Amino acid sequence: MENGSKDDLPKIGITIGDLNGIGTEVIIKSLIDNRMTKQFTPVIYGSTKTLSFYRKAMNVDNFNYTHVKNDNDFIPKKINVVNVWDHPVEINMGKSTSEGGEYAFKALEKAVNDAKEGHIDALVTAPINKHNIQQDDFDFPGHTEYLANRCDVKNELMFLVSDELRVAVMTGHIPLKDVAGKLSKEKIIDKLEVMISSLKHDFGIKKPRIAVMGLNPHAGEMGLLGDEEENIISPAIIELKNKGNLVFGPYPADGFFGTASFKKYDAILAMYHDQGLIPFKTLAFETGVNFTAGLPIIRTSPDHGTAYDIVGKNQADPTSMMQAIFTAIDIVKNRKEYSTFESAPLNEENPSKG
Known part of the structure; x- marks a missing residue:
């Protein structure tokens, strides 16, 4: 990643979770590490009091920030903190309260408003607890559904x-018994079209190769173990082909x-949550985003939860959070490049446009 001038550094919002x-x-x-702020402008949504509490708990003296x-x-080139609240809030490390x-939602709501209004270029969300965040304005299984609703x-x-790997899921946070009923040819086509568009716009892959998983064991075994492959999944693949x-x-x-066939493809569409996430987390737990x-x-998040069991022990690994930040920066860049390419006139220097 190349260093930019002060004016063109991407502004990456980070919610405190x-x-x-x-x-x-x-x-x-x-x-x-102060080299991070040479690559982008961090904007933390939360509270300087919360940051100060954890800085002391971690015995960190060299973490400096500026209150917006x-x-x-x-x-x-500074760590900016948006004080979504100013009053003291009790922190009980490692406990669900x-x-x-409540305050995870306040930070998220403010950051999403700023992202929608273009004040930040991308949003990185720290983990929430899907249970204690539930309230009148957050009646969703998680970040993904909330953001879709807001947008x-x-x-x-x-x-x-x-x-090494990109995996998406047809059905997210729903019971396994409901998965088959949520599948249709049209829905699979819709998800694949979103995936294809994202691979082009967000990851700069001009002609992505995508693998689609079956729903049933052995992909249905020609109807012996289920007919969703023959009646729903295969027709969707054929239409897009x-x-x-x-x-x-x-x-x-x-x-x-098991045979590492995923290495031949740019992305994989799994039919349900664990079918995609178990192999992904096995292969990329610390680096997944x-x-x-x-x-x-643009929204990314580290691929881990609140990890209450290690809070305050200085054991939390920041690798996934850092990858989430870098992925967000890369997507900001890729979207700008794709937009520039699409708006450029067709000429000798751009013969492949379209």
Whole structure:
């Protein structure tokens, strides 16, 4: 990543997450090296009091930040903190409390507003507790569904990405018994089109190769173990192939991942949560990033939870948070490049446009 001037550094918003989880710790660890602010302008949404509490708990003296006193007046090459609240809030490290969820939502709401208004270029969300954050304005299974609702998007895609692997899921946070009923040819086509668009716009892959998993064991065994592959999944793949897309499958997930066939593809569409996330987290647990594709705003997140059991022990690994930040920066760059390419006139220097 090349250093930019003060004016063109991307502004990356970072929400503090559950106050009692490891979010603040991994944020501090990710940003403590001053070389980070030469690459982008961090904007932390939360509270300087919370940061001060964790800085003391971690015995960190060299983590400095500036309080943003005027809305959106972010200072390049400094760690900016937006005080979403000013009053003291009780922090109970490692415990799920109503305050932890309440203030995680306050930070998220402010950051999403700023992202939608273009004040920040991308959003990185620290982990929340999906239970204690529930309230009148957050009645969703997680970040992904909330962000889709705020952005008025009906077909978002939970995309787990790393340097080695990109996996998306057809169905996210729903019971396994409901998965088959949520599948249709049209829905699979919609998700694959979001994936194809994201791979082009967000990851700079001009002609992506995509593998689609089957739903049933052995991908249905030609109808013996289930007919969703023959009646729903294969017809969707064929239709997209006929439109010139490189989409293949359906493949049995066990053999596909067991033989490392994923290395031949730019991305994989799994049919349900664990089918995609178990192999992903096995292969890329510390470096994986959760990216919400299909949104007008850019949002990434570390691929771990609040980890209450290690809060305050200085054991939290910041690698996934750092990868989430770098992925967000790369997507900001890729979207700008794609937009520039699309708006450029067709000429001798740009013969492949379109």
